[in-house]
Amino acid sequence: MFRIAIACCVVLSVAAHGAKAETLTARGDYLVNTIMACGNCHSPRDGEGRMIPDKAFSGGLTFDTPAFVATAPNITPDAETGIGRWSDAEIRRALIDGVRPDHGHLAGVPLAAIMPANFYRALLPEDLDAVVAYLRSIKPVRNESPVPVYKAPVRRDPYPDAEAGFDKKMFADPVRRGAYLVTVGHCMECHTAWSRGVSDFRNGLGRGGRTFPAREGAPAGTPDSVAANITSDPAAGIGAWSDAEIGRAITEGISRDGRRLKPPMAYAYYAGLTPADLADIVAYLRTVPPLQ
Ligand code: HEC
């Protein structure tokens, strides 16, 4: 669906005045609504766990952890309850440094670590601008988000690929292009083992094991979900899967054995990935060192 929408925008923008701005917004639409899956946290759901389309991005999940209780807030351009009064530079800083603007409520206070700024700092400048342009283009929705409570200082675990950074020249290699997409998609935030609340990216990359409680409002008795091992290990991981099987798990939420994957795996978003992006993601996953 998104792919079709983007194709139309790109064609239109070639002819239209302000072509560059429109292309930027279309690129942001693609990133936000596929690989970056911002709405997976920031959009509200109805009682059945379905997205409410006309309330998109107006505030979503609440995370109650030992370090903080924080709700993914309203990121629509609403001036009162969203980010309508933030400058582009302030939005960029929130995304890649995880720090709020120096005005308004909670001025200058860091965002809870669940907001994946440690991954987003890998964004190429043009992709960061594209995300900001898209956020500015979405429908403003009035919705007050609950005020967060912080119980410990914010600590973001540095993600090695994001710290090293990317530039476009590296993308001649499908594996590095895939690594970029997996980084900005923060796949490894969920899929890396936690030890005492720290993501062990160096020794546990892709090993899985993190447990996610069933979503609020899910039918009673819904079991927790546990992030899978997506390393190249042929037994514990996905090393023995075909490209098509890995692609189906990512975009359709169906495991190799036909089992339906549970949330928070964001396959509904990844369904809109271009075939080229999906192929490069798979190429990178094949290089993740095997772990049992
Ligand atoms: C894993 C869940 C998650 C994902 C994915 C996520 N966010 Fe967030 N985001 C949060 C939470 C939670 C907060 C609030 C943290 C706090 O209050 O300390 C937040 C805060 C923000 C803020 C600051 C808003 C404010 O009013 O303080 C912005 C802007 C933002 N996110 C944008 C985005 C964008 C754009 C994306 C996708 C590129 C995204 N987020 C992806 C969870 C997420």
Ligand code: HEC
């Ligand atoms: C918000 C957390 C989260 C994010 C982000 C996430 N996943 Fe997942 N993923 C999960 C969980 C949880 C499962 C297991 C669900 C289940 O077993 O029902 C899963 C399952 C999978 C599986 C199936 C493995 C198997 O053995 O069945 C693959 C492959 C996968 N994820 C790849 C990815 C990739 C690639 C990305 C990034 C583009 C990604 N995931 C992002 C949480 C996440």
